[in-house]
Amino acid sequence: MRNHSKAFLLLALALATVVDCNLEGDILHAQKLAWEDPNNVLKSWDPTLVNPCTWYHVTCNKDNSVIRLDLGEAGLSGPILPLLGNLTNLQYLELYGNNMNGTVPEELGQLTNLISMELQQNVLTGPIPSSIGNIQSLKFLRLNANMLTGEIPIEVLSLIRSGNLSVMNISDNYLEGTIRRSEQTGFSITTVIMDQKTFK
Known part of the structure; x- marks a missing residue:
């Protein structure tokens, strides 16, 4: 009986892992549908596969969970979906040099x-x-x-004060407000790049 219970537990854990991987695949496929992809760089993103770990531009960990999304300068355009905030193991979100529009979703703050x-x-x-x-x-x-x-949120500035951030570049935007050097104790170990009017 104990062996049966152990086998059932292992099966449940395996199924949970598959469900999580399928969920991540569903999230990325939804994002694919929201983007225009004239260069067809997302051709390999097939939602019928067991998980997205074999897709180009996607990297997974040993548990087949997505940890990296590399789509810099891929010619993509469209919004960043709030759903990406559910990729809880994501470590690298690389979407630079595209034509991403809309807002930066609040849900990205869930990517802890x-x-x-x-x-x-x-x-x-x-x-x-x-x-x-x-x-x-x-x-x-x-x-x-x-x-x-808008203004730079104080919550983001707290990452600088704590010394967590190594680099923050927010230049060439339309941000408002000022940050005084004397108030930012973490700037000595953080590279901060912003417009001159914002950083005094």
């Missing part, structure tokens, strides 16, 4: 394992989400060369 968020050189609008301040693992934040507006 993220190390690098590279969304620069797109046409993203709206504010920088305050939820990004939840990502304590974040080392590289590049949002430069977009059309972002």
